[in-house]
Each structure stands twice: as structure tokens, then as C-alpha cells.
Amino acid sequence: MRYPIYRPRRMRKTERFRRAIRETKLSTDDIVMPLFVCPGERVREEIPSMPGNFRLSVDELVSEVRQIDALGIPAVILFGIPERKDSVGSEAYSPEGIVQRAVRAIKSEKLGVIVITDVCLCEYTDHGHCGVVRRTGEAFTVDNDATLDLLAKTAVSHVEAGADMVAPSDMMDGRVGAIRTALDEAGYEDVPIMAYSAKYCSAFYGPFRDAADSAAQFGDRSSYQMDPANADEAMREIALDIEEGADIIMVKPALSYLDIIYRAKQEFGVPVATYCVSGEFAMVKAAAQRGWIDEKRVVMEMLTSMKRAGADIILTYWAKDVCGWLAERS
């Protein structure tokens, strides 16, 4: 017998051979584009740590979403930068809030694109925490159950404005159930929830917090976001969210948590989303701008690895680039 008998290289000879046995194929269908909406008119302000991403006023946002829709990207997710912040994040659930106005403006265009809204208080509170804060001297706690009511109100107001799906990212216990109940009571039984179920307390959110001006003014988010060291706990978080009515579960960030994506898909078999976050974007961008790495190849490899791990949906600031790169390939 001559060895090797099985020669994997036989199937790697040409791109056509490689394509024939390619197991994971990234597609425009997998992508969601995050967008930041801010007050004003004709505002298109580039976010310094996220080149190519902007804070957009509602009018500019609408033309951006029109382009995204024309590219065939299935969905956008909106983050609001409000006119004013207060201790209980009132602008998050005001009918005239920035996200509510943005959703109404997009929806009046009658585009096919799915409009998802991020549901959280941190962009709307003056202290920057994701919920209601109780302070006692130097110490503070984020009041879980008091926050649930505000999150539920926020979600309902987004849906009243026309949002197609809501995505709670606060990490309070029981918020998926609270939002599901509130939506059902308001007659929105058919509006799905994408839950940020395994959201880690990550240093990779830095550029986003600059973009949304949402950094915590004291303390950090480790009493509600997950410890990066934990994987079994992520499975418990996901199980709870599914039980409470989540239609899609999310793992966030993406690249450092591929094992969590993999386990989530294997153990639950539900639609899994992952968020390739601002810090992942910024570090690749910075290296690419110095000519140290090939941005297109690195990004396609990263996103393919997320899909290979088990993600069905990828939230990424490279959404538009990816569409272009995929079109070049075929």
C-alpha cells in the first residue's frame, strides 16, 4: 500500500474544486447593520474610533437605510443618542424619543428592510448604567425589577412606532419575559424578540460607548453583564431567555466567544445571532489603515468563522463592505 491514500489536496486544486466542498458560505442574508441616530438635521458625524460609521440625524439615517435596503441587507438595528439624559432614561420610552422618531421616518418609506431596535437604558441615563441606579454613599446597585418596567415601556413604544423586532441588551434578569408580556398585552404578539442573552462584560465595547456617549460614570457593568470566564452560565442565561419567549438569542462579542456560539447552537438549536462589536471593528480597521493586515481578507475570515461556529445572524459594522466583497466573489 502506498501512502497517503486519502489526499485532501486533490480537492483544493482550483477555486472551483474548493467551492464545491466549501462548508460555510457567508451571505448577505446573514448580515445586520447597526446604525446610530442622533438629534438635528443633516448631521453626518463620523465616529472617530469607528471610521466609516456615523452619528446620523433622522433625515440622513433614512437615506442610509434606503441604500442598505437597496443592497439587499435584511435588517438594521438602531441605537439612539438622545437630546437629553436623566437618571431614569426618560427619552428611551418617550413617544417623541429619537429612536421612535427614526423608526416612524424609516417606516414611512415602505422599504422591505427589517427595523430592529436596541432596547436598553444606558444611552439615555445620565449615569450611563443600563438600569435604575440606587446609590448609598460610594456604593450603588442597579435595581433589577424597577428597570424591567422601563425596558418593557421602551420596547412597547418602539413597536408602536413601527419597529419590526426589539433587541434587549441590558442584561437584567427576567427582561425577556417582561417585554414579551408587555408586547402581548399591547396586542403585539407577532413581534419577535432578539435577546442579547450571553452578553459579556467586555472591554471590546469601548468605541461604541464613545459613539453613543454611554460609558458608565461610576463603577462598571460587571454586576449585570457576564463574566468573560463563564461558559456554562451563558447556557443558563440562554435557556432562561428561550423559556421567557426569545425568538433569537445572541452572543456578544463574537470573535472571543466562538465557543459560546458553538455551544449555544449545539445545545439549543434556535436561531443564534452574534454581535461583532465596535472594538473588534476598531482593532481591525486600525491595523488595516497601517497596512499591517488585509482588511477584506481578515474580515471575511472572521465573519466566516462566526458562521462556522453556528451563528445564523451576524451584526457587523462591515455590513455594506461585506455585500460588495461577496458580489466580487461570485
Ligand code: PBG
Ligand atoms: C447597550 C449596548 C452596548 C452595545 C450594544 N448595546 C454597549 C454596552 O453594553 O456598553 C455594544 C456594541 C458595540 O460595542 O459595538 N447596552
